[in-house]
Amino acid sequence: MTQDIDILSRITSDFAGLRDAEKKVAELIFADIDFVSEASIGAIAERADVSDASVTRFARAVGCQNVRDLKLRLARALAAGRRFIQDAGDTDGLGAVYDIATQTLGVNRELMEQADVAGAIELLDGARQILVFGAGGGSTMLAQELQFRLVRLGYAISAYPQSLLPRMVASTLEPDDVVVTLSVSGYTPEIVESAQIARQYGAKVVAITANGSPLAETADVVLPVAARETDFIYHPSASRYAVLAAIDVLALELALRHQDRSRDKLRRLKITLDAHRGGDNRQPLGD
Numbered sequence: 001m002t003q004d005i006d007i008l009s010r011i012t013s014d015f016a017g018l019r020d021a022e023k024k025v026a027e028l029i030f031a032d033i034d035f036v037s038e039a040s041i042g043a044i045a046e047r048a049d050v051s052d053a054s055v056t057r058f059a060r061a062v063g064c065q066n067v068r069d070l071k072l073r074l075a076r077a078l079a080a081g082r083r084f085i086q087d088a089g090d091t092d093g094l095g096a097v098y099d100i101a102t103q104t105l106g107v108n109r110e111l112m113e114q115a116d117v118a119g120a121i122e123l124l125d126g127a128r129q130i131l132v133f134g135a136g137g138g139s140t141m142l143a144q145e146l147q148f149r150l151v152r153l154g155y156a157i158s159a160y161p162q163s164l165l166p167r168m169v170a171s172t173l174e175p176d177d178v179v180v181t182l183s184v185s186g187y188t189p190e191i192v193e194s195a196q197i198a199r200q201y202g203a204k205v206v207a208i209t210a211n212g213s214p215l216a217e218t219a220d221v222v223l224p225v226a227a228r229e230t231d232f233i234y235h236p237s238a239s240r241y242a243v244l245a246a247i248d249v250l251a252l253e254l255a256l257r258h259q260d261r262s263r264d265k266l267r268r269l270k271i272t273l274d275a276h277r278g279g280d281n282r283q284p285l286g287d
Contacts, residue, residue: 007073008033010062021054022061029074037074041067100238104226108242111211111224112249119221120206121253124150127178127204130157133166134182135190138240142182142247149251152285153258154265166194175202184227184239186213195219208246223250 011026018026028048029036036044044067045052059070124130130150134143140161147159160166167190170179179198183191186209195205195218207219216222225242255262269285277283 005063006077007062007064007070008077014062018058018061019054021048021050022058024048024050025055025058026062033074033078037071037078101241104238104241105245107226108245111226112246115223116221117223117249117253120223120250121257123178123204123206123221124155124180124250125254125257126176128156128174128176130155130178130180131166131169131173131198132157132159132161132180132182133170133191133194134159134161135163135166135188138184138237138243139182139188139191142240142243145244146180146182146247146250149247150254152265152269153251153255153262155254163190166190167197170194170197170203171201173198173201173203177203179203179205181205181207181209181215181219182243183207183209183213183215184225184237184243186210186215188215191215192218208243 008029011029015023015026025036025044025048028044032047035047039047041052041055045055048055056067059065059067062070064070064073132143132146134140143159143161147157150157158169160169173179177198179195181191181195186192186207192214195207195215198205199218199220204221205219206221206223207215208223208225209215209219210226211222211224216224223246225239225246227237227239227242255266266285270281273283273285274281
């Protein structure tokens with residue numbers, strides 16, 4: 001179980017309770033994690049100005065079996081990416097948010113222009129029911145967003161943003177059902193496996209995901225997205241913008257495909273909302 005604990009977090013939380021010599025080892029790790037993850041016990045001890053025994057005691061004090069185990073776990077922290085270890089420095093938060101959103105949308109617009117949007121629209125418009133599968137923070141919210149966008153246009157659509165429910169629901173589908181799967185990486189096992197189950201029962205799968213991913217290989221139609229995540233880890237995942245734009249494209253194309261029906265549904269929605277909340281006639285339609 002301790003193997004799953006981030007070693008740097010463990011060192012930080014245990015620091016106050018360490019002996020003075022052990023604290024020197026901890027300080028060396030935060031100053032030069034690359035060195036400690038590769039150096040011998042003797043080299044670490046010399047650099048930290050402590051004994052070899054102190055290095056060994058430190059490793060055990062922070063939950064490692066020995067110094068070798070400590071170095072392996074430090075290497076694992078490095079493998080996750082240096083951006084998760086170093087400080088970001090001074091950053092313009094407002095500029096970062098809008099600049100990253102603009103860059104992400106620009107890259108993904110080019111991908112969407114080459115995608116089979118028409119094929120996806122054809123499947124969705126002819127479906128007996130549409131089901132949206134997503135897992136994780138972003139995909140959970142976006143699965144519900146697609147449901148909100150299409151239900152007001154008169155489509156029978158349900159979102160299942162949970163790991164087990166998509167598998168269960170996929171097992172009940174028929175050939176005239178369509179599943180929309182959301183996964184930026186395309187590697188989330190719960191979503192890939194649910195898409196595979198849906199295909200086994202004849203349902204069609206539209207995937208908003210990365211090109212070439214396992215989920216993309218499973219789908220009938222792929223609307224590709226590129227994550228374009230940066231080293232600025234404090235910014236929420238920029239891939240949300242790309243998926244949301246893809247959802248908006250689908251919703252808009254479906255609305256335009258049946259303009260009379262869409263106009264009627266949206267007018268009824270507008271009248272209902274205005275009667276409930278008041279205000280002028282330019283307020284959002286339930287957004």
